Amino acid sequence: MKKIAIIGAGMIGRAWAIVFAKKFKQVVLYDTDHKAIENSILQLSITTQELYKLGLLNDEPNIFIKKISVTNNLKKAIENVDYIQECGPENLEIKKDIFSKLDSIVDKSVAIGSSTSGIKASIFSEGLNHPERFLVVHPVNPPSLVPLVEIVPSEFTDKKIVEFVSGLMNKIEQKPIVVKKEIDGFILNRLQGALLNEAFKLVSMGYVDSYDLDKTVKYGLGLRWSFMGPMETIDLNAPGGISDYAKRYGPIYQNVASELEVKEWNESFYHKVEFEQRQIRSLDDNISRQKWRDKRLMALAKHKKESDKLFGE
CATH class of the missing domain: 3.40.50.720 (NAD(P)-binding Rossmann-like Domain)
Structure with a gap:
């Protein structure tokens, strides 16, 4: 080529x-x-x-x-x-x-x-x-x-x-x-969509503000997920692996799943998140923040490249 x-x-x-x-x-x-x-x-x-x-x-x-x-x-x-x-x-x-x-x-x-x-x-x-x-x-x-x-x-x-x-x-x-067969949203956007639907719901219903929700991913889920997927994460989180994890925590997740519902993405659904984010920065500030994001991604890409060589993927 x-x-x-x-x-x-x-x-x-x-x-x-x-x-x-x-x-x-x-x-x-x-x-x-x-x-x-x-x-x-x-x-x-x-x-x-x-x-x-x-x-x-x-x-x-x-x-x-x-x-x-x-x-x-x-x-x-x-x-x-x-x-x-x-x-x-x-x-x-x-x-x-x-x-x-x-x-x-x-x-x-x-x-x-x-x-x-x-x-x-x-x-x-x-x-x-x-x-x-x-x-x-x-x-x-x-x-x-x-x-x-x-x-x-x-x-x-x-x-x-x-x-x-x-x-x-x-x-x-x-x-x-x-992706072995066609599906709306492919894989990544279906996973992201599921998380966003629940995140908007939790903020709009007053369980958490958008700042602390972002912290939950930044300092919790995101740290492990940056080098392990969710399946490997739970495999390592129980002594007996996946099956042990499912037996221990399956009922909790099933109970949570029974409460899940997809709401329409209208203004009332995302208004609270939008309002809270604008208190942190204006839309004009997003341009400089995007540059910050890209520089952080560059630094992370460098770190992952070096870590993969040192520890393996």
């Missing part, structure tokens, strides 16, 4: 460009929006310098950035391409239009993955000439710092394409999981 094309020069597209450029010398970032292209050049320059300072890039930024080119010419972007990662807006009609164009001009052997966070591949590839080469390749934002990738094939997707993309993700040092 020599060339990777990324469709869409927004935040996700730029992050994918960095991920692929770590292993490939020819990464093309395409967008129809001239402003998006100009902004991507600036943002890539800033991000690569920050990554290099933390030891997360081997090449110096001015050398690394030469591996990534930008264009608003689709034919130029996909010429002799080996893999395409689509990062367009989360809009079904726009994605269908993009995939229809790609399907008609890209060699049928080329795999095409979508970064969509919620649209099934069977929906956006239906009616295309070669639906067997399309699948969801959903990253966590940003993939340059958070390595999980959900690979979600449709019933049409060729198994060889799934194997190829899984291998490609491993090659670029992402952490792929293969």
Whole structure:
């Protein structure tokens, strides 16, 4: 493989460009929006310098950035391409239009993955000439710092394409999981959604304020989950492993589950959380906080990389 094309020069597209450029010398970032292209050049320059300072890039930024080119010419972007990662807006009609164009001009052997966070591949590839080469390749934002990738094939997707993309993700040092059959929300968003539904409920009903709820994850669940999943966590939390844990604590969780209900995400449901968060910072402050978040993610990525080498995964 020599060339990777990324469709869409927004935040996700730029992050994918960095991920692929770590292993490939020819990464093309395409967008129809001239402003998006100009902004991507600036943002890539800033991000690569920050990554290099933390030891997360081997090449110096001015050398690394030469591996990534930008264009608003689709034919130029996909010429002799080996893999395409689509990062367009989360809009079904726009994605269908993009995939229809790609399907008609890209060699049928080329795999095409979508970064969509919620649209099934069977929906956006239906009616295309070669639906067997399309699948969801959903990253966590940003993939340059958070390595999980959900690979979600449709019933049409060729198994060889799934194997190829899984291998490609491993090659670029992402952490792929293969979702065995299509489901709304895939895996990550279903887990996140379950937690958010309960979190909003607990705050809106007055059991806890949003600050202490965030602390519960930051200083409790999140610390273990950053290097162990929930299944391994409970396996290690009882002398006899999973079965012992289930016997000890199953009745508690079953009782809690019987109280669960999904409420509509309307203003009354999230108002208290919104109000409390605005007491901490204004919406304008969120921009600087997002930069803080990304720097913390960079530091965490460095720590995890070093810890994996020292202690094992």
